Amino acid sequence: MGDAIMKRISFILAIVLLIFLLGVALLAPWLTLHDPYEQNLDNRFAKPSRTYWFGTDDLGRCIYSRIILGTRTSLFIGIVVVSLNTLIGTLVGLVSGFGPKVVDSIVMGFIDVLLALPGPILTLAVAGILGHGLLKMIIALTFLGWVSYARIVRGMVLSLKEREFVESARTLGLGSFHILFKHLLPNCLGPVIVLSSMEMGGIIMMVAGLSFLGLGLQDSYPEWGAMLDQGKDYLRTAPHLAIFPGLAIMVTVLTFNLLGDGLRDLLQGEEATRLFK
Amino acid sequence: MSSLLEIRNLTVTYRFQDRQAAAVRALDLTIREGEKLAIVGESGAGKTTLVSAIMGLLPNSAEIEGKIFFREFQLNPRILAKLRGKEIVLIPQNVHNSLNPVFSVGNQMEDLLIEAKISPNRRRRIILDLLRKVRLPRPEVIPRSYPHQLSGGMKQRVLLAMGLSRSPSLILADEPTKGLDPVRRVGILYLLKQLVEQRRQSFVLITHDIKAAVYLSDTVALMYQGEIVEVLPASLLNTHSLHPYTTALLAAAPERGLQVLRRINPGVDSSPIVGCSYAAFCNLCRPACLKQKPVLRKVASGHMVRCHAIA
Amino acid sequence: MLEFRNVSKVFRQGWLKKTEIVAVKEVSLLIKPGKIFGLMGESGSGKSTLGKLALGLLTPSAGEVLWEGRLRTNLRSLPKEARLAIQGISQNPYGVFNPRHRIGYALAEPLIYHGLLKNEQERLLRIREILELVNMEEDCLRKYPSQLSGGQLQRLALARILLMNPKLIVADEPTTMLDLTTQAQIIHLLKRIHEKKGVAILFISHDLPVVTALAQRIGIMYGGRLVEVGSTQEILTNPLHPYTQLFLAAAREEVVPELQSNTNNSKGCIYYGSCYQSQELCAVKTPELIPVKREHLVACHLVNAAKNG
Numbered sequence: 001m002g003d004a005i006m007k008r009i010s011f012i013l014a015i016v017l018l019i020f021l022l023g024v025a026l027l028a029p030w031l032t033l034h035d036p037y038e039q040n041l042d043n044r045f046a047k048p049s050r051t052y053w054f055g056t057d058d059l060g061r062c063i064y065s066r067i068i069l070g071t072r073t074s075l076f077i078g079i080v081v082v083s084l085n086t087l088i089g090t091l092v093g094l095v096s097g098f099g100p101k102v103v104d105s106i107v108m109g110f111i112d113v114l115l116a117l118p119g120p121i122l123t124l125a126v127a128g129i130l131g132h133g134l135l136k137m138i139i140a141l142t143f144l145g146w147v148s149y150a151r152i153v154r155g156m157v158l159s160l161k162e163r164e165f166v167e168s169a170r171t172l173g174l175g176s177f178h179i180l181f182k183h184l185l186p187n188c189l190g191p192v193i194v195l196s197s198m199e200m201g202g203i204i205m206m207v208a209g210l211s212f213l214g215l216g217l218q219d220s221y222p223e224w225g226a227m228l229d230q231g232k233d234y235l236r237t238a239p240h241l242a243i244f245p246g247l248a249i250m251v252t253v254l255t256f257n258l259l260g261d262g263l264r265d266l267l268q269g270e271e272a273t274r275l276f277k
Numbered sequence: 278m279s280s281l282l283e284i285r286n287l288t289v290t291y292r293f294q295d296r297q298a299a300a301v302r303a304l305d306l307t308i309r310e311g312e313k314l315a316i317v318g319e320s321g322a323g324k325t326t327l328v329s330a331i332m333g334l335l336p337n338s339a340e341i342e343g344k345i346f347f348r349e350f351q352l353n354p355r356i357l358a359k360l361r362g363k364e365i366v367l368i369p370q371n372v373h374n375s376l377n378p379v380f381s382v383g384n385q386m387e388d389l390l391i392e393a394k395i396s397p398n399r400r401r402r403i404i405l406d407l408l409r410k411v412r413l414p415r416p417e418v419i420p421r422s423y424p425h426q427l428s429g430g431m432k433q434r435v436l437l438a439m440g441l442s443r444s445p446s447l448i449l450a451d452e453p454t455k456g457l458d459p460v461r462r463v464g465i466l467y468l469l470k471q472l473v474e475q476r477r478q479s480f481v482l483i484t485h486d487i488k489a490a491v492y493l494s495d496t497v498a499l500m501y502q503g504e505i506v507e508v509l510p511a512s513l514l515n516t517h518s519l520h521p522y523t524t525a526l527l528a529a530a531p532e533r534g535l536q537v538l539r540r541i542n543p544g545v546d547s548s549p550i551v552g553c554s555y556a557a558f559c560n561l562c563r564p565a566c567l568k569q570k571p572v573l574r575k576v577a578s579g580h581m582v583r584c585h586a587i588a
Numbered sequence: 589m590l591e592f593r594n595v596s597k598v599f600r601q602g603w604l605k606k607t608e609i610v611a612v613k614e615v616s617l618l619i620k621p622g623k624i625f626g627l628m629g630e631s632g633s634g635k636s637t638l639g640k641l642a643l644g645l646l647t648p649s650a651g652e653v654l655w656e657g658r659l660r661t662n663l664r665s666l667p668k669e670a671r672l673a674i675q676g677i678s679q680n681p682y683g684v685f686n687p688r689h690r691i692g693y694a695l696a697e698p699l700i701y702h703g704l705l706k707n708e709q710e711r712l713l714r715i716r717e718i719l720e721l722v723n724m725e726e727d728c729l730r731k732y733p734s735q736l737s738g739g740q741l742q743r744l745a746l747a748r749i750l751l752m753n754p755k756l757i758v759a760d761e762p763t764t765m766l767d768l769t770t771q772a773q774i775i776h777l778l779k780r781i782h783e784k785k786g787v788a789i790l791f792i793s794h795d796l797p798v799v800t801a802l803a804q805r806i807g808i809m810y811g812g813r814l815v816e817v818g819s820t821q822e823i824l825t826n827p828l829h830p831y832t833q834l835f836l837a838a839a840r841e842e843v844v845p846e847l848q849s850n851t852n853n854s855k856g857c858i859y860y861g862s863c864y865q866s867q868e869l870c871a872v873k874t875p876e877l878i879p880v881k882r883e884h885l886v887a888c889h890l891v892n893a894a895k896n897g
Contacts, residue, residue: 164683168745171643172698172752173663173672182697186688319767320738414847429631430847456764458630458794459839467844485768488841526768531797535772 011262017255024068025075032065036222045238055240058230063241066222067248073223074252077134078203081141082196088142089149090185090192096150097157098180104154111147119144123206127215137216141206145199152195156188190267198260201253208249224249280346281447281479282308282331287343289326289335289503300326302503304343305573308447308479315482315490315511318500319526324483327500328449332367333357347447362389366445370452372432376424382435383420389442407438412468430461434468441472447479454486462489469493487530491515496579499523502554505573509580519576519587521559553585561586590619590642590674590756590790595651597637611637613812613858614651616877621755624782624789626803626820628796628835634812635792639758642790643676655756668702675749676758679765681741685733692729695748714751721784722747722777739770743777750781756788757781763798775802796839800824805883808832811858814877818884828886830863857889865890 024031033053040060048055054063096107126143130136160166161184169179208225210216217223224245231242289301301323308314318324329335331345333354345352347360357365369375377385383404390400401420408416411434424432433453440448453469454462466489473480473493482493490497491511499507499520507520518524521538528536539558552567553559559566565585573581574588582588597612612634619625629635640646641653644663653660655674663671678684685694695715698704705711719726722743733741742762749757759778763771775798782789793799799806800820807817808831816829827833837843845862857863857870869889877887880895 164678164680165686167645167678168676168684168748169686170645171674171676172748173668174698174701178701183686187686319769412847434847456631459796459835460630460845461847463838463841463844464847466841487768492841529768529772531772531775531795531801535775535798535801537769537772537776539769 007262007265010258011266014255014258014262017251018259021071021075021252021255025072028068028072031068032062034062034065036061036065036069038062045234045241047238048240054244055238057227057241058234058238061222063227063244066227067224067244069222070224070227070245070248071252073217073221074204074207074249077138077141077207078200081138081145081203082200084138084142085145085199086149086192086196089146090153090188092146092150093153093155093188094157094180094185097154098161098176098184107150108154111150114144114147117144120206120209124210124213124215127210132216132218134217137207137210140210141203145203148199149192149195152191153188156191157184160184160187190264194260194264194267196260197256197263201256201260204249204252204256208245279310279348280307281310281312281348282306283346284331285344285346287327287330287341287345289323289330290340290342291336292338292340300339300503301330304503304505306498306505308481310446311477311479312496313473313480313482313494315484315494315497316500317484317487317490317497317526319485321502322500323503324500325451326503328367328451328481328483331449332361332365362445363443364445365447366440366443366449368433368436368440368448368450368453370455372429372436375436376432378424380423381420382422382424382427386420386435386439386442389439393443403442404438407442408435410441410472411435411438413438430457430464433465437468437472444476445478447481448473449481449483451483452485453482454484454489462486466492487514487527499526504554504583506555506583507581508573513580517580519580519582520584521561521586522555525558553583589621589656590617590788591652591654592617592638592641593652593654595638595641595648595653597634597641597646598649610812612641612648614874615809615812615814616651617807617814617817619756619788619790622786622788623805624791624803626799626806627790627792627809628794628799628806629809630794632811633809635809636760637812638809639676639760639790639792642756642758643674644671672702672752673755674758675752675754675756676760677742677745677749677762679761681738681745681762681765682733684741684745687733689732690729691731691733691736691744694733695729695744695751698748699751715747718747718750721750721781723773737770738766739773742766742770742774746774746777746781750785754787756790758790758792760792761794763793763795771798778802796836808835813858813887815859815887816885817877818881822881822884826884828880828884828891829859829888830865831859857887859888 038061040056042060043056044058044060046052046056052062052064054067057063057066092107096104123140123144127137127140130140166179166183169183207216207223208228211223211225212229214229217226227245228242228249231245234241284304284306287301287304288299290297290299304327316324316327326335330341333352335341347365350356376382386404386407387400390403395403404420405416408419413419413431413434419435427435450469453465457465470493480493482490484490491514494511497509497511497514498505499522501522507518507523509518515527518527525538527533528538538560540560552569553571556562556566561584563586569585571583571585571588573583575581576588592615595612595615596610599609599611601607601609615638627635627638637646641648642660644660647661655670658666658670685691696711699711705714715729716726724740724743724747728736728740728744736744763774766774778789779802781787789802791799791802803820805818806820806823808815808829810831816823816827816832823832824836827836834843834845838845855874856872857866857875860866860870863870867890873889875887875889875892877885878892879885880891886892
């Protein structure tokens with residue numbers, strides 16, 4: 001029973017944090033203390049105080065305000081990338097699993113090749129080649145991101161399509177598209193949703209990582225990874241430059257991981273509830 | 278005959294989140310040495326749960342109340358671990374998933390004998406002997422074979438051979454004839470009869486195949502909704518059964534015209550918590566049946582019934 | 589009516605070795621409209637495969653499956669009525685319905701999809717009608733499959749296909765997973781449906797008493813081949829093929845057969861390895877299914893010889 005309580009607590013915590021993060025992202029402009037871009041060169045590396053809650057960075061900018069604005073960025077990119085990955089991956093998975101064997105072989109061959117390449121490095125390379133910019137970063141992250149979804153969905157479709165209710169649907173004359181979207185897809189959603197929420201954390205980390213390495217968005221953009229990059233040089237003297245963005249990344253990724261865990265238990269629990277009469 | 282297995286007031290409840298279901302309720306059962314018992318019931322009766330409880334193979338979510346004694350030992354996980362496969366053996370229902378697909382049959386059978394510290398040569402002889410005993414065609418080839426190379430019928434016999442390999446005192450056979458075509462069914466029934474008669478082992482058959490129950494056992498216990506509702510000698514089952522559920526069960530057999538005797542009694546919830554669990558379908562249901570749960574009462578020598586109308 | 593013309597179905601497995609499993613071999617069979625045909629045999633005899641071929645879920649490797657003269661192969665090219673004329677229920681009632689959909693949706697879905705009964709009121713009326721036929725209460729419509737028992741689900745499975753007004757129902761071991769009492773209910777229901785709607789039924793099972801209670805004609809399959817066909821009465825009183833005799837005797841618990849080892853006899857009679865009365869000819873030449881009496885066909889060299897000699 002203790003196990004169940006722990007799970008419940010972490011799930012509720014995840015939901016609360018998620019609402020909090022979404023709230024911050026939505027209300028960002030109103031939550032900032034100062035202009036996140038405003039440089040205040042007389043007041044660089046200021047320690048956290050009443051005026052500058054998280055202190056200032058190497059250009060005198062308010063770290064707190066940058067973190068707040070950064071929430072928007074991270075969540076926005078995360079949601080967009082994950083949505084695109086889910087969409088593309090699910091479609092590919094459905095077609096590959098349900099369609100003729102030839103199609104499946106081709107798609108899986110393609111995926112196997114993609115997976116053989118070193119993922120994060122390739123993403124870095126693509127980001128590097130494309131250059132700075134929001135759209136380009138999204139492309140770089142979607143490039144390989146959809147693959148895990150495709151595999152999961154394909155696997156589920158393959159096993160589901162042999163089930164009796166699919167056979168029944170066929171004899172009742174229901175067409176392939178109908179079966180695919182009305183019968184198979186809903187049964188695949190569970191794992192897909194869980195994967196999405198867990199991948200959010202990963203994507204946000206990648207974004208931070210890319211910015212940290214100088215790729216991705218432009219330099220002055222208040223993005224957590226970029227802030228970490230800036231802060232790393234001053235860890236001895238002014239650690240607060242790195243600590244706060246680091247904490248922000250950690251909390252956000254943790255939220256999505258817990259969310260993913262909770263959703264998985266919830267959705268699996270749902271299945272179990274249905275079976276238990 | 279002394280008592281081999283004694284089950285006292287066994288209740289098994291499955292809990293899931295906020296819901297629960299009692300699969301076995303306050304069950305008392307005694308199996309003597311050398312006794313051949315059949316437990317007959319339909320799905321949901323609790324037979325599988327009962328067998329799992331005896332074997333100590335219930336899932337963690339199951340709550341067990343009551344006691345089970347094997348000879349003089351009260352069963353607990355530690356003791357059961359020592360008895361399983363040696364003194365108490367289960368021939369499982371699911372023939373296809375019960376053998377490890379990556380090991381040869383001989384390998385798996387040897388595993389059971391290695392533990393008994395039997396020399397390799399003797400092991401091989403014992404295995405061949407067992408395979409012959411279960412009347413497998415070409416027994417020399419079987420040990421080298423892998424499970425997927427064997428048909429369902431053959432796998433069933435291999436499992437039977439494995440069960441017999443340590444000369445257990447108690448054999449539990451879980452639905453050995455389920456889903457079998459007539460030819461295979463007769464084959465396994467005859468084999469079981471031969472094997473069981475030869476030895477002084479106690480044999481418990483769990484089935485919904487009434488004819489098999491009568492053929493293989495001395496005593497038949499009928500289960501309904503987690504309780505034993507009637508116990509009687511196998512020879513009397515077809516002619517002298519008394520409990521309304523037993524009567525309904527017998528009537529439903531195709532040979533008897535597939536009669537559906539169960540009726541839905543007005544005003545009775547399908548699973549009443551108070552009173553007799555069969556009240557909802559019983560043709561002998563009377564007011565007392567809704568208020569008080571009947572107890573198992575002796576009506577004749579070796580014959581007990583749980584019914585207000587009968588006893 | 590349903591016709592199998594020399595139908596064979598071969599399953600191929602594996603990449604390099606390509607093992608072949610011949611599930612159905614050269615089966616020719618006629619199922620007349622409005623009649624109940626019982627197809628019996630052990631597991632692996634090919635009876636379920638034959639059922640799936642009839643439904644169009646599988647296409648024959650050789651031969652043709654025809655419904656009222658039309659091929660059952662390319663279902664999409666058939667007019668809707670012909671396509672939906674054959675429906676099936678299967679062994680596992682728990683798997684027939686999508687666990688995520690309510691029963692009400694599942695029953696209405698094919699009607700909506702095919703544009704039959706576009707009016708919601710009409711649909712509901714028809715569904716109510718069919719529910720009454722299968723003895724189910726209307727409140728099941730709101731439930732999910734997981735909330736219902738095997739017997740109820742099997743009845744709803746029947747309801748769903750009856751909404752399509754089929755002319756032939758392929759029932760593949762529909763009672764194997766059900767309790768005795770539930771089994772009795774389902775058999776009675778099938779009988780009722782047959783009588784009321786004049787639907788033909790291909791009843792696949794190895795349960796002799798159940799088949800004889802329902803079917804007017806019986807066919808026995810062994811190793812993918814049809815070995816004997818005849819009226820129920822005829823088969824029960826005068827079984828001619830050795831396997832049929834064994835099957836019936838085993839069902840009556842009169843004989844104890846030994847377990848057969850897997851024989852893959854490509855030439856000759858499929859029953860050669862296990863037959864008690866085989867001759868040299870049986871090992872070499874496959875016997876054909878030939879009428880021995882009117883409407884009683886057997887595939888056995890010795891039986892044919894006796895008839896001629």
